Amino acid sequence: MLLFWGGLTAKFCVKLLRLSFIFCLGVTMIWRKAMFVLALILCVSSSLLAQTPTIWKELFPLGLLNSDGKEVSIETLNGKYIGIYFAGQWCSGCRAFSPQLVPFRNNNADQFEVVYVSSDKNKAAQYAYMKEAGMQWPTLEFRSAPALALKSRFEVTAIPTLIVLSPAGELITRDGRVDVQNSPADAMAKWLGTTPTPLPYAFAASSRAGESNRLAHLDRQVVDEVNTLRTIPKQGWIKGTVGSKEYFVAFDRTAWTIKGNVGDKPIDIKIDHDKKTIQGYSHDSGVDLAFTWSTEEYGLEGDVYGYPYWLAINWPSGNAMGGLSCSMLEFNWNMDTGVITGFLADRKANMKYDKVTGRLTGDLFNRPLDLQLTNLDLHDFIQHAYLFLK
Known part of the structure; x- marks a missing residue:
């Protein structure tokens, strides 16, 4: 009798072990599938986050350059607030503000980048001023159609002017210079807490570009x-x-x-x-x-x-x-x-x-x-x- 019950117990234990193994294997496979799906979601999300917003390609269609005139990837702007800086070395106000903007940008480089739109007298002066002022941010080709279009789009008639845009390319403020000058410690937090608004329509961009291009076709x-x-x-x-x-x-x-x-x-x-x-x-x-x-x-x-x-x-x-x-x-x-x-x-x-x-x-x-x-x-x-x- 004892042997009979012992045999049943042994068979039951074997079945229980098999069921336990199958259950564990199933749980493991489900867990692996779940982890795979999660990883896939993260990969897709990160790739989406890494994509360059269309607005940067619209505003800077010819790309960006450094102070040596070499190309800079437009992807360096991704995920950051962007300050479009209109300035020129000949302007005393610019020479006063640039030394304030440089450390502000460097201290907030993980969240904020500057793009320089030059109003200098020529290309050599543009690059010389960038180096002189310590501007480690990108710029646009001197007096290119996109640079002229930006001045027109944001109606820039005086310098220095700092237009701040959100990471999605929407308008945060036209008075970035005032924010940086008056309260550099609080400016970034202020922009982060500002509800962005759509950019002004690029009504003058194409006409300015056309005006620039027609120089080569005059009689x-x-x-x-x-x-x-x-x-x-x-x-x-x-x-x-x-x-x-x-x-x-x-x-x-x-x-x-x-x-x-x-x-x-x-x-x-x-x-x-x-x-x-x-x-x-x-x-x-x-x-x-x-x-x-x-x-x-x-x-x-x-x-x-x-x-x-x-x-x-x-x-x-x-x-x-x-x-x-x-x-x-x-x-x-x-x-x-x-x-x-x-x-x-x-x-x-x-x-x-x-x-x-x-x-x-x-x-x-x-x-x-x-x-x-x-x-x-x-x-x-x-x-x-x-x-x-x-």
């Missing part, structure tokens, strides 16, 4: 005519009204002088081609500039009315870009229609030039304008735009 005959005109020594003048004031300026291409008046304020300027200087006074204030000249571009740099001033003009296009103090200055001339648009800081320019009659009408920096150009090309107006700044 060479127009360029030749302009260059020929500039070699003929003769007098020309601009006469009319700017705002409520009578305006008259005479250009003497024999003596290379510019003389005239705005209302009761005299203008008396001398151009020295040997020294490449433009000196004198206008509106009772000094003008002291140095210039560079080529068949393609013309550059001005110096002081106007006590403020640092620079202007770069592309002769074939008639377009100009520059700055007065820390305010941006820009003219865009459509040679086909004669329409000229631009701005100085927040003051707009919207004019039309009739190349047959030489008449220029419209609005210049929020002042009505009606001028007659005689024996002068519109390039002369753009070249000496500083005479109209006050």
Whole structure:
């Protein structure tokens, strides 16, 4: 009897062991499947997180560069708040703010990155300023279509400006500079707690890009005519009204002088081609500039009315870009229609030039304008735009 029960017990134990083994094996397989599914979910999630948001490709379609002009992966922006920094070395406000922004970015590098949009005078100055200021962040190609489109999209008319975007590319603030200057210890937390808003529509990006691209396709005959005109020594003048004031300026291409008046304020300027200087006074204030000249571009740099001033003009296009103090200055001339648009800081320019009659009408920096150009090309107006700044 004892043997009978012992045999049953032994068989029961064997079955129990088999069932236990099968159960454990099943649990192990279920656990393995669960772990596999979990790992798969994590992999998919991490790959999704690693994808570059479409907005970065939209804002920076030509990619990013470092201070040596070498390509930087746009993926370095992933998961971070982005500060689009509009600045230039010539601006005293930028030279004051950049030393504050550099340590702020470095202290928050795990959450925040800067992209520099240069308003420097040329590409060499852009890279030199990045190195001088210790900017370890990326930049855009100098005066590329995307850089111009960003200035237009965010309506940047003065520098320094810091536009802060969320990791998804939505707008956090247009006043990032104020936040960093006033409270650098709290700025990052403030941005993290801010509800983002959609970016402004890129209404001007395509037009700016088109304006930039058309420089290479302009009629060479127009360029030749302009260059020929500039070699003929003769007098020309601009006469009319700017705002409520009578305006008259005479250009003497024999003596290379510019003389005239705005209302009761005299203008008396001398151009020295040997020294490449433009000196004198206008509106009772000094003008002291140095210039560079080529068949393609013309550059001005110096002081106007006590403020640092620079202007770069592309002769074939008639377009100009520059700055007065820390305010941006820009003219865009459509040679086909004669329409000229631009701005100085927040003051707009919207004019039309009739190349047959030489008449220029419209609005210049929020002042009505009606001028007659005689024996002068519109390039002369753009070249000496500083005479109209006050």
